[in-house]
Amino acid sequence: MPDLQHDTVILARLGEITLKGLNRGKFERRLIENISRRLRRIGSFSVVQAQSRVWIEARDNQQDLEAALGHVVSVFGVVSASPVWRFRGDLDMLLAQAVAFARTQVDPARVQSFKVESRRGNKQFPLTSPEISSRVGEAIMVALSDRLRVDVHQPDFTVYVEVRDTICLYARVVQGPRGLPVGTGGHGLLLLSGGIDSPVAGYMMASRGMELDAVYFHAFPYTSDRAREKVLALADILTAYTGRLTVHIVNFTDIQIILRDHCPPDMLTIVTRRMMMRIAARLAEKVRAKVLVTGESLGQVASQTLEALLTTDTVVAMPVFRPLIGLDKNDTVDLARRIGTFETSILPYEDCCTVFVAKHPKTHPSLADAVQAEEGLDIEGLVGQAMTLIEEVAL
Numbered sequence: 001m002p003d004l005q006h007d008t009v010i011l012a013r014l015g016e017i018t019l020k021g022l023n024r025g026k027f028e029r030r031l032i033e034n035i036s037r038r039l040r041r042i043g044s045f046s047v048v049q050a051q052s053r054v055w056i057e058a059r060d061n062q063q064d065l066e067a068a069l070g071h072v073v074s075v076f077g078v079v080s081a082s083p084v085w086r087f088r089g090d091l092d093m094l095l096a097q098a099v100a101f102a103r104t105q106v107d108p109a110r111v112q113s114f115k116v117e118s119r120r121g122n123k124q125f126p127l128t129s130p131e132i133s134s135r136v137g138e139a140i141m142v143a144l145s146d147r148l149r150v151d152v153h154q155p156d157f158t159v160y161v162e163v164r165d166t167i168c169l170y171a172r173v174v175q176g177p178r179g180l181p182v183g184t185g186g187h188g189l190l191l192l193s194g195g196i197d198s199p200v201a202g203y204m205m206a207s208r209g210m211e212l213d214a215v216y217f218h219a220f221p222y223t224s225d226r227a228r229e230k231v232l233a234l235a236d237i238l239t240a241y242t243g244r245l246t247v248h249i250v251n252f253t254d255i256q257i258i259l260r261d262h263c264p265p266d267m268l269t270i271v272t273r274r275m276m277m278r279i280a281a282r283l284a285e286k287v288r289a290k291v292l293v294t295g296e297s298l299g300q301v302a303s304q305t306l307e308a309l310l311t312t313d314t315v316v317a318m319p320v321f322r323p324l325i326g327l328d329k330n331d332t333v334d335l336a337r338r339i340g341t342f343e344t345s346i347l348p349y350e351d352c353c354t355v356f357v358a359k360h361p362k363t364h365p366s367l368a369d370a371v372q373a374e375e376g377l378d379i380e381g382l383v384g385q386a387m388t389l390i391e392e393v394a395l
C-alpha cells in the first residue's frame, strides 16, 4: 500500500487569456495579482501559474480552501476552478489515491453512479487516457461496489484524472466569470446611480479588464443619506469583481437647484445629464480615466433616446461606453440578480434625477434645444464648483 500523501489545492483554468499572443505574460501576471489580492482578505495563500493554469495553495490551515474557491471563481479571467488532490507517483499510487478520493464523494444515503475522465499530458506515463480511465474506474468499483455503479452517460459525479508532471484528481468544476483580468483593459469612470442598470454596466466593463472609479451625484436633502448608503452598498458589492473601487460623491444639490430655476422644465433632465457628463469628464481627467461608462440602454426612458444620448455626448471630449445599450431590461435584471446587486438596487430610495423630473420631458431634443436651455448659465463655473465638492470613499 503506497503512502497516500497528497496536497489539496485549487486549480483555476484560464480562458480567453490563453489566446493572447505576446501579451499573455502580462495578462497572466495581472490575473495572479488579482487572485492574490482577493485571497489576502481571508488568509495566506500562494498563487502560482504553470502550464496555462493557476494553482492556489493555503500556506497554513487547509480549512480556508472552500472560502478561497468562492473568491477565485469571482475573479475575471477565471473560466472555472476545482479543488484537487495533487500528488506524484506511478499507476499504483494513482489507483490507491483514486479509491480514497472516490470514498470522499460517496453519499452514505444511496447508491450513486459515476464515471472517470482522464487526460494525459505526460506522455511518459505508461497508459493512454482511455486506459487510465478504465483502470481507475475498475479500481474504484472493486473497492466500492456496494456504494457505486458506473454510468458513463449521466453519472452522479465524475472523477477527473489529469496526469502531468503531477497527478490531479477532482470531481467538482465550479464556473468562473470568464472575461479578462481587471487592470488589463484601461481605466474608466463609471457613473454609478442607485438603480439597477449602472452596477451591471460596471460589472460588464470590469469583465473586459477595465479598472474603474465610480462617481455618484448626490443631491442632499432631495436625495436622502439612505440613497447615498445604497450607492455605497452597491459599490461594495461590485468590489468583489472590480477589486479596489473609489466612489467620488459629488454634492450636486446647488447645481440642480440652479438648473431647475434656469431651464424650461421639459429640458431639465437633458440639461442635468449634460452637466453630470461634464463634471464626470473633468473628474475622469483627474483620476486618469479615459472613458465614461453609464448604464444607459437605447429607448429605455425619455433621456435615453438616440437624440438625447447624442445631446449628452457632445459635451464631453472622451468616449462614453454604454455596455447595456442593446440589452433588454429583463436581461439586465437577470444579470443584476446573478451578480448580486439587484436586491440592493430595488431598495426604494429616490435618485437625484427623479426628484426634479418633469412630467413630460422632451424625448427628442435637438442639440440646439439643449444649447438654448443652457444659455446664460456659467457652465465652466458650475463644473469648477462641483469639483471642489467631491467626497472620496475608497472601498
Ligand code: ATP
Binding pocket: 190, 191, 192, 193, 194, 195, 196, 197, 198, 199, 215, 216, 217, 218, 293, 294, 295, 296, 300, 301, 303, 351, 352, 353
Ligand atoms: P440606473 O438604473 O443605472 O439608475 P436608469 O435606467 O435609472 O439607470 P437614468 O436614471 O436615466 O437611467 O440614468 C442613466 C445613467 O446615468 C445611469 O445608468 C447612470 O450611469 C447615470 N446616472 C444617473 N443618475 C446618476 C447619479 N445620481 N449619479 C451617477 N450617475 C448617474
Ligand code: MG
Binding pocket: 193, 194, 195, 351, 353
Ligand atoms: Mg436611475
